[in-house]
Amino acid sequence: MEKSSMVRRSKFPLRKIHRATLSEIRTISLESAGGICYKNPVAQVILRNAMKYKSSFLNEASARGFFYQSTNLDAMDEFLTAKGRLGYLGFDVTAKSLHVGHLIPIFLLRLFQKHGHRPILLMGGGTTKIGDPSFKSAARPILTDEEIQENLQGIKSCLRPFLKFGDGKSEAALVNNADWLDRLEYVPFLREVGKYFSINRMIGFDSVKTKLTENDSLSFLEFNYMILQAYDFYRLWTDMGCRIQFGGQDQWGNIVCGVELIRKKAGNEVFGFTNPLLITSDGKKMGKTAAGAVWLSEDLLPPYDFWQYWRNVNDADVIKLLYLFTDIELEEIRRMESVQGQELNDLKILLANEVTAIAHGRDSLSAIHQTTSGIFGVAGGDPSSLSSIPRYHLERSKAEGISLVDILVESGECGSRGDAKRLLRGGGVQVNDRQADENYRIPETVVAGDFLKLSCGKKRHLLVIIE
């Protein structure tokens, strides 16, 4: 099945699809998305080499793997040959930080800016009150205004390292759709905008269809999300002259709605551009780990852990991620593609360094490197270099006779005493790189100022400081 779709694709070049006129817009199924962009080497080549555009932005965006599908590609390409174009991307404000899953569109906008265009970041202060139902199995919880405000601030600060904000021609702008959505009046809105939407068409969108066929409920509230997102595009076009909307491939239906609304209502052509969803080579959504999402905010995830996330990506993903999330030149990455086996570790370090430098500043790297070599380098490395791992302070007087179980629980490394005991019994705990058991007691010889390196498995570490 994989194979046949591969053949079919190559006979039916992607360009054809993208060249389709608006009325012929068609979605590519979700399964084939992974195929086209990552798993299928033939398609990968098509994406990287076969596409040559007039605009430098599209050339680089597609070469790096940001391009999934678009409306009228030729016209958009032509449009982008001039500098200073506006393109927007909407964010839900359901959490107070963005995570690694948001990085594709963020880096896409970064590229947009690099090529002299102006990214607009649309905060969904209004639409978050509704919740995007696309492909989601459960309805979003409805947030209060205060929560939304708080999230909005958090997201803003997440974005700052990636883009240059300001009023210049290619400087990013930030807008909030609550500014217009909150003021909408129902009947006038229905008359001016609602009449352009066909329910027949809307229920045909994959995003809606999956909800309907899987017997999930789709409330009228959620159903309207699409219409409001389309209206956002309309507003940004009339108010600012924005003619491109970016988004993940799951946003395709919503984006097309906006493109169509503007065409029907104003007779003008605007463009939609989607990026592929980021799937790791083992088929998981990027950015989800045991501990939860890989947050961009330093408050939720220390730069050290952020770095480690990239350091530990799958072999098969390294090159792809270098293209997407670093500023390293295309040619240079192309030369790295042949690297195999253990040497990939060097590329992972390069990847981790570059992404972390962008997200947290290059200054953050030296402490991370010190800690890393302290933990993973020569055994018995100087623990004072372990500046980036969590600390647990223990008074000398209490140190006597305290069990590891207590330390593990109190420091938060383990969720319960049982959890800590299981870990110990499984041989997963080391003190100063030596396996410890349940009977371990802190040696009587320790004095204030000493420290112990407590490890849970190979990757979770805690510095116990005696005071």
Add this chain to the structure above:
RNA sequence: GGAGGGGUGGCCGAGCGGUCAAUGGCAGCAGACUGUAAAUCUGCCGACGAAAGUCUACGUAAGUUCAAAUCUUACCCCCUCCA
């Protein structure tokens, strides 16, 4: 409003009076092997307890029973069909 189906541990999904802290799968944790990768294999995977064991859990609340996730009743929520 009527008829039917359903709500089980992070998720999926068995169980349908005692042998159920609840089969199985996924996810997760640890160990082995490695390269801080993947794959594979092994162990663990509610809380407390050194252990025996105790407690808390199968939508909520009452009840029947020596005994309930399993039966009864009421309520809440979800889905389907009809009006």
